Amino acid sequence: MKRAAAATAAGRSDAAGRVLADAIRQGRRWYWQRMSAMVLALCVLVHLVTIVYAVRAGLSAEAVLARTRGSLAFGAFYGVFVLACAVHVPIGLARIAEEWLGMAPRVADAAASALAWLLAALGLVAVYGMVAG
Amino acid sequence: MDRSGDMLRVAIWRSRGDGGGFAHYDVPREASQTVLDVVTYVQRRLEPSLAYRFACRVGMCGSCAMTVNGVARWTCRTHVARVADGDRLEIAPLANLPVVKDLVTDMREFFDKWARARGRFGGARTRRDDFARVDPASPARRAADAGIECIGCGVCYASCDVVRWRPDFLGPAALNRAWTLVNDSRDTAQRERLAAVAGDAGCHACHTQGSCTERCPKHIAPTAAIAGLKRATARAAVRGTLGAEPR
Known part of the structure; x- marks a missing residue:
């Protein structure tokens, strides 16, 4: 599908193709940001409740780790949370970089991709540490 | 008719050369007076060269919009009593559009x-x-x-x-x-x-x-x-x- 749209864009005159390619890019980015936002809305809620519970119950770091180690549910939940962040945050930052810093869309996209991989890697390593470490 | 007797102090944007500025006019206040009534009064009685645009006067044609006290409004359906800052009214052309002359913008x-x-x-x-x-x-x-x-x-x-x-x-x-x-x-x-x-x-x-x-x-x-x-x-x-x- 991606290829079909790109081919359609390439088949037009340069200017029209650029406009269409931008339209497709923006449409897709908006879609993924909205989808990740829906996941994040749920994740943030669960996360906050968990944190408040952990703090009010006065759990120590050892007690928290004792609960998270070996917990597949914890690993799966925070794995999804991390991936949703890795999708959501770079899209928003790329937009801000384009609008406020005047960054070229291609540069902003490249920076956003790098940030997405970084967030995913750091987040997943942290989750791994909590579950398996 | 309920004529309150007081005057409105109206500032209207006038084009001059490439720019322009506000010119001041005193307009008698009337009951149920609209902002378009005020502009029309100025053009007919005080400043015949004032350019502005209107057609239907009943909120159908969309040609009389102006910036009134800093806010874009349709002037034919906007009562002065609702938007005047005391006795002051500032009328300018719509923002984000090139000005042709005075209150007329290029649409x-x-x-x-x-x-x-x-x-x-x-x-x-x-x-x-x-x-x-x-x-x-x-x-x-x-x-x-x-x-x-x-x-x-x-x-x-x-x-x-x-x-x-x-x-x-x-x-x-x-x-x-x-x-x-x-x-x-x-x-x-x-x-x-x-x-x-x-x-x-x-x-x-x-x-x-x-x-x-x-x-x-x-x-x-x-x-x-x-x-x-x-x-x-x-x-x-x-x-x-x-x-x-x-x-």
């Missing part, structure tokens, strides 16, 4: 953007075909009806900060028009239209600040129309049908 770019947003209906039927049957209660028709009463006054366009920041943004009115056609089951230019309204100059540039919706004199919500376009274009982009030729 070409505003309407060209309607064309760029594929704001023209494209049908497939001829006069020999039967009428299209459209259920007035269908969600699509309701969505179209919600935006169809736009009179093209430019108040939303003049109130939009995104238009101010990036002049190529199609603006609330053009996008609202496109949304009414996206929801028109008879229209045959859907794919082209979605491609035209997506992207940096289209619906994705909107920051959802809502000034257009707050100020629209017809109580239309272009913000909701733009949100609808974002959903529709995203769906098409993900499916790979945005701008693609119909099979």
